[in-house]
Amino acid sequence: MLVVKLGGAAGIEPGPLVKDLASYLNGAASGSEGKVAREVVLVHGGSSAADELSLALGRPPRHYVSPSGVKSRYTDRAALEVLLMACAGRLNKLLVEALQREGVNALGLSGLDGRLLTGPRKTAVKAVLDGRTVLIRDDYSGRLEKVNVPLLRLLLSAGYTPVISSLALSYDGEALNLDADRVAAGVACALKADSLVFLTNVPGLLSDPADSRSLIARIPAGKLGAFQDVAKGRMKKKLLAAAEAIAGGVNRVIIADARRPQPLTMALAGEGTVIAA
Amino acid sequence: MLVVKLGGAAGIEPGPLVKDLASYLNGAASGSEGKVAREVVLVHGGSSAADELSLALGRPPRHYVSPSGVKSRYTDRAALEVLLMACAGRLNKLLVEALQREGVNALGLSGLDGRLLTGPRKTAVKAVLDGRTVLIRDDYSGRLEKVNVPLLRLLLSAGYTPVISSLALSYDGEALNLDADRVAAGVACALKADSLVFLTNVPGLLSDPADSRSLIARIPAGKLGAFQDVAKGRMKKKLLAAAEAIAGGVNRVIIADARRPQPLTMALAGEGTVIAA
Numbered sequence: 001m002l003v004v005k006l007g008g009a010a011g012i013e014p015g016p017l018v019k020d021l022a023s024y025l026n027g028a029a030s031g032s033e034g035k036v037a038r039e040v041v042l043v044h045g046g047s048s049a050a051d052e053l054s055l056a057l058g059r060p061p062r063h064y065v066s067p068s069g070v071k072s073r074y075t076d077r078a079a080l081e082v083l084l085m086a087c088a089g090r091l092n093k094l095l096v097e098a099l100q101r102e103g104v105n106a107l108g109l110s111g112l113d114g115r116l117l118t119g120p121r122k123t124a125v126k127a128v129l130d131g132r133t134v135l136i137r138d139d140y141s142g143r144l145e146k147v148n149v150p151l152l153r154l155l156l157s158a159g160y161t162p163v164i165s166s167l168a169l170s171y172d173g174e175a176l177n178l179d180a181d182r183v184a185a186g187v188a189c190a191l192k193a194d195s196l197v198f199l200t201n202v203p204g205l206l207s208d209p210a211d212s213r214s215l216i217a218r219i220p221a222g223k224l225g226a227f228q229d230v231a232k233g234r235m236k237k238k239l240l241a242a243a244e245a246i247a248g249g250v251n252r253v254i255i256a257d258a259r260r261p262q263p264l265t266m267a268l269a270g271e272g273t274v275i276a277a
Numbered sequence: 278m279l280v281v282k283l284g285g286a287a288g289i290e291p292g293p294l295v296k297d298l299a300s301y302l303n304g305a306a307s308g309s310e311g312k313v314a315r316e317v318v319l320v321h322g323g324s325s326a327a328d329e330l331s332l333a334l335g336r337p338p339r340h341y342v343s344p345s346g347v348k349s350r351y352t353d354r355a356a357l358e359v360l361l362m363a364c365a366g367r368l369n370k371l372l373v374e375a376l377q378r379e380g381v382n383a384l385g386l387s388g389l390d391g392r393l394l395t396g397p398r399k400t401a402v403k404a405v406l407d408g409r410t411v412l413i414r415d416d417y418s419g420r421l422e423k424v425n426v427p428l429l430r431l432l433l434s435a436g437y438t439p440v441i442s443s444l445a446l447s448y449d450g451e452a453l454n455l456d457a458d459r460v461a462a463g464v465a466c467a468l469k470a471d472s473l474v475f476l477t478n479v480p481g482l483l484s485d486p487a488d489s490r491s492l493i494a495r496i497p498a499g500k501l502g503a504f505q506d507v508a509k510g511r512m513k514k515k516l517l518a519a520a521e522a523i524a525g526g527v528n529r530v531i532i533a534d535a536r537r538p539q540p541l542t543m544a545l546a547g548e549g550t551v552i553a554a
Binding site: 053056057058081084085086087088089090092093094096097100101105106107108109110112113114115150151154155158160167169172173174175 | 330333334335358361362363364365366367369370371373374377378382383384385386387389390391392427428431432435437444446449450451452
């Protein structure tokens with residue numbers, strides 16, 4: 001079992017992964033596993049698409065910074081509906097369309113569907129917003145606690161490839177925005193996946209973000225904490241998600257480049273940052 | 278088995294149906310059927326939501342009229358992506374959210390997902406567009422030919438209530454816009470549904486569209502053709518869809534008002550236009 005997360009940052013096109021995933025699922029990528037059916041769950045982000053749509057609708061996206069310095073999307077109800085449109089709607093279905101065209105029987109779901117992803121809403125977030133420290137009470141984001149594993153198994157065993165957008169349902173029945181990296185980690189743990197691959201717009205964890213040749217190729221799982229200070233911005237959340245995945249029993253997490261041909265094949269061959277025991 | 282189509286025209290709010298559907302599925306609506314699990318598939322439109330989003334994005338929706346006088350949405354690729362956002366994204370997930378909040382384990386799908394709805398694309402449409410007769414070649418609409426019944430049965434038997442937006446996949450792997458009324462009819466036939474209920478923004482077929490008291494309460498299935506001339510606008514497509522459903526083995530088609538409390542209960546009790554053998 002393999003979980004792949006395709007990033008939603010600017011510069012990432014789904015084309016290379018879609019073709020590569022089709023080869024992988026047809027067993028043509030390596031050909032070494034014989035007739036064993038390969039199973040993949042794809043999780044996707046959508047930050048760039050959501051930003052674009054927000055801007056087109058005349059409501060520029062807003063972000064807040066937590067006291068610990070982590071930047072998050074400020075998701076009031078209007079912003080949440082933008083995510084439903086841009087991520088659960090457009091991006092999810094364009095991925096399904098592209099995969100279907102390559103012969104993969106993709107089936108798109110948000111975390112709301114069939115209670116696929118559920119968890120508590122963050123009801124009050126202390127944050128710096130527009131330069132002021134405030135208590136945000138109308139943010140619809142949350143934390144993943146439960147993955148509906150029987151639903152994923154039902155679909156996988158019937159031959160479908162689930163494509164998941166990282167919206168969720170709160171315990172009070174509200175749609176929530178979740179961090180897609182952590183959703184991918186949660187899904188990988190719940191499915192006892194062997195590998196989790198993050199495909200993004202950089203070659204992996206770089207010791208100098210300005211220098212793509214400064215790739216850190218291997219991180220022993222036990223030393224992951226020490227690399228948190230090396231990571232900047234979005235990469236911090238990826239390392240956090242990687243740590244959650246490793247702690248949850250995933251053997252190997254790979255952070256690799258989505259923007260080249262055969263991005264999945266290359267990642268599985270070890271091109272990128274490989275985090276393993 | 279019951280198929281319900283919730284219209285997407287202006288003035289239709291999902292609230293009344295959502296509450297009523299939850300009662301129905303809990304067996305509380307009539308209470309007469311004992312422990313037999315009730316199964317419902319919900320199909321929804323989205324014309325008003327798509328129009329709103331198109332306008333907000335500065336791309337007013339366009340329509341064309343076929344030589345036979347039927348008005349259709351002109352769905353070029355940009356308009357198709359608006360449908361993915363407004364219908365498969367926002368509307369579908371808001372319905373799922375509302376149903377989940379009422380305890381219904383709803384699961385939203387577009388026709389692309391798992392090849393739920395497939396058919397041929399209309400590759401060239403002769404039409405009157407913006408006052409000129411033209412051959413439209415960049416329209417992404419089509420006709421439903423196949424419903425993935427095993428997928429719907431898989432979900433229904435696991436306790437999920439499918440909520441379907443009327444996008445589809447062409448045989449060439451392109452996303453297509455389908456008429457939601459005819460999708461509902463096609464799904465009802467494929468599932469051998471007993472009843473098909475269209476919930477819309479009028480009380481049923483009116484002999485005088487300006488007079489809501491002119492409701493035609495019963496139409497014998499065999500005489501449906503004679504009523505096509507009474508129907509105007511969207512109602513023409515509903516009668517066409519009703520005829521397809523009856524021809525495909527559905528016992529009873531009801532066209533009723535979505536805008537009052539308990540719209541499903543009222544429709545099933547015969548309030549509206551009932552078309553049956």
